[in-house]
Amino acid sequence: MINPANRVKTIELSQIRKMFEVNNSNAINLGIGEPDFDTPKHIKDSVINALDNGFTGYTPNKGLFELREAISDKLKKDNNVNVNPDSIIVTVGASEALYMCAQALINPGDEVIVPNPSFLSYDACVRLANGISVSADLKFENDFKMTLEDVEDKITDKTKCIILNSPSNPTGSVMDKKDVKSISKFADDENILIISDEIYEKIIYDVKHYSPAEFTENAILINGFSKAYAMTGFRIAYVTAREEIIEELLKIHQYNTACASSISQYGALTALKESQDCVKSMVSEFKLRRNLITNSLNDMGWECSSPDGAFYIFPNVGNGHKFVKEAFKNDVICVPGEAFGSNGKEFVRFSYANSYENIETAMKRLKNVKI
Ligand SMILES: Cc1ncc(COP(=O)(O)O)c(C=O)c1O
Missing domain, CATH: 3.90.1150.10 (Aspartate Aminotransferase, domain 1)
Known part of the structure; x- marks a missing residue:
């Protein structure tokens, strides 16, 4: 056994x-x-094209420069977030990005505020890093939208990060701008990191998505291609944060996956560059x-x-x-x-x-x- x-x-x-x-x-x-x-067909075609042209080798650890440039443009345009392509790592799905954050940032006994209810991976990633996940109790009466009140009284001197997920799996709720802003300010004041999982950003109805990365340098922004472009099997996403954080995340990424799939990166590049x-x-x-x-x-x-x-x-x-x-x-x-x-x-x-x-x-x- x-x-x-x-x-x-x-x-x-x-x-x-x-x-x-x-x-x-x-x-x-x-x-x-x-x-x-x-x-979408044009994305599949670009992958076939990448294969035919022999783009089947390793890419740089952080991902193709062209793709990181396109992601940087997207973040500026959609999210009002300015990041250098060097502060972006292309990952094997948002799943890898979440795991990487936990491994790179959490010490045994560190506390991470996790929305309850939320996507299962958050709690698992925290525990796989020997961290302690602390529930932020989201309220049905508030349509399960996370607010500063939900997190404020959960903070201790062991709190390392707060996880945000808007739009949310499993509730479909989208955080209000005022809450994203107030949690961002709080993270600044308390010197806590925010891990913001924005994988459902594009699947949104009549309201606007706000990223905490617009309001604080303490935010680690995770987004990807699985949901918006129906590309779950391509396993392609990205993470961005300030440079000193990216350098630590890269150590996990480098020894875990080396780089994301080359052909999926070409698919992702087409997804961003072509019509939406x-x-x-x-x-x-x-x-x-x-x-x-x-x-x-x-x-x-x-x-x-x-x-x-x-x-x-x-x-x-x-x-x-x-x-x-x-x-x-x-x-x-x-x-x-x-x-x-x-x-x-x-x-x-x-x-x-x-x-x-x-x-x-x-x-x-x-x-x-x-x-
Ligand atoms: C909230 C959330 N984050 C991350 C993921 C993982 O996404 P990916 O396919 O990019 O690994 C999922 C997948 O269901 C999800 O619901």
């Missing part, structure tokens, strides 16, 4: 992955966290589905407000685990909210990265669910 490292022993594999493995061909899967669209119409059309389709699922759930009496971003909705169903079981009996798959933290107990997460027709059918099936 092997004796794994103590820090690994306590980590559980994701419950969400299990949703992919269920063997029920009649079930409509509203558990999946990736766009159901194909990667593909993003617009995916987002407008997501919006129709968001409206359908919000109205249907509310009509059934499952309380939720209309999420402003991502492709998730997080209704209050009283008992998340029981609801998931009943939904499954009716051939609908969703994820218990508790998978995202203790504050998700009464909730379930539906992903609407599935066709309009399937969502309509799923909602009809859910009318039979009584708990």
Whole structure:
């Protein structure tokens, strides 16, 4: 029998992955966290082109300079953030960026403020670095938007970072500008870092996304291509922060992955440089589905407000685990909210990265669910 490292022993594999493995061909899967669209053709073509032209070797550790330049332009234009291409590392998904931050920044016993509920990787990455994750209890009454009040009283002299995720997985909430600003100022005052996971930035409806990197140099900004351009399998994202932080992150990146996939980097370059119409059309389709699922759930009496971003909705169903079981009996798959933290107990997460027709059918099936 092997004796794994103590820090690994306590980590559980994701419950969400299990949703992919269920063997029920009649079930409509509203558990999946990736766009159901194909990667836009011009992006795929650029990857084929990169292969044909022999761009199959290692790239610089930080990533292709052209790509980092394009990311730097994007950050200026979309986020009002000025960064030098040398302060950007292209990563193997946002997943690698998160892991890298935890490994490079957290000492044993350091505390990290993690939104509760939130994406599972945050807590796992903190614990894999022997850090302690401290819940910021997000409030249903405030549509689970993180505020300064949620974090302020969690700070101790051991606090190293605060994690922000807007638009959010699993709730779809988008933080207000005033909250992003006040948490940024607080991070400055207290000399705490912010790790801002902005992977859903582009999937947003009628409101604006703000990055803390606009307001503080203590922010580490993570963004990528998986969700906005339906490129989950390309495994491509990036992280940017002030230079002294990037130099430390690079040590983890260099010895962990050397560099992100060369051909995926060419795909990402095309995604940024060419027309953004593909993003617009995916987002407008997501919006129709968001409206359908919000109205249907509310009509059934499952309380939720209309999420402003991502492709998730997080209704209050009283008992998340029981609801998931009943939904499954009716051939609908969703994820218990508790998978995202203790504050998700009464909730379930539906992903609407599935066709309009399937969502309509799923909602009809859910009318039979009584708990
Ligand atoms: C909030 C959040 N951050 C990061 C990721 C990981 O993204 P990537 O595919 O770029 O590793 C996900 C994927 O579901 C996510 O929901």
